[in-house]
Amino acid sequence: MNIQIFGTKKCNDTKKAERFFKERNIKYQFIDLKEKSMSKGELTSVANAVGGVMNIVNPDAKDKDTVALIQYIADEDKFDKLLENQQIIKTPVVRNGRQATLGYQPDVWKKWE
Numbered sequence: 778m779n780i781q782i783f784g785t786k787k788c789n790d791t792k793k794a795e796r797f798f799k800e801r802n803i804k805y806q807f808i809d810l811k812e813k814s815m816s817k818g819e820l821t822s823v824a825n826a827v828g829g830v831m832n833i834v835n836p837d838a839k840d841k842d843t844v845a846l847i848q849y850i851a852d853e854d855k856f857d858k859l860l861e862n863q864q865i866i867k868t869p870v871v872r873n874g875r876q877a878t879l880g881y882q883p884d885v886w887k888k889w890e
Contacts, residue, residue, distance in 0.1 A: 778889060780805035783815060784869035790881040791869040797883050801890065814863045815870075820856070823870055826877035830855045833879060838865035 780798055782805050784791030798805045808815075815823070824830050831847075838844050843862045847855055859866070867879040873889050 778803060778873055781808060781872040782806070782869050783808045783810055783819075783866075783872070785809060785811050788868045793881050794869045794871055794886075797881075797886060803890070810863050810866065810868065814860075815866075817860060819872070820860055820863075822875060823872065823877045823879075824856065826872075826875060827879055830859055833859060833866050833870075835865055835867040840865050 780803060782794050786809060824833060834844060834847055836844060843865050847858050871878045878885050
């Protein structure tokens with residue numbers, strides 16, 4: 778397993794995800810989205826795994842203007858706008874190869890073990 782956890786240090790669900798993998802002695806790589814953004818390839822992979830760009834957007838994100846903008850701009854522009862504004866991504870994003878989840882989803886992660 779090659780687990781990557783994208784999130785922020787302040788996010789409770791991200792902390793719970795880290796604890797989930799630590800308790801099972803599963804190595805993971807934590808990437809703080811405040812310090813380093815996802816690459817275009819990483820974001821594409823996550824979007825494909827979760828059923829599209831709009832599923833990645835957190836409707837409760839603090840940046841309401843960007844959330845609203847992404848909802849109303851042309852579909853072909855949504856990905857680039859999300860790539861530029863990763864503070865509105867649902868966290869944690871947990872990747873295992875081509876598989877990915879958004880939010881705290883231990884039931885899915887148990888199937889990966």
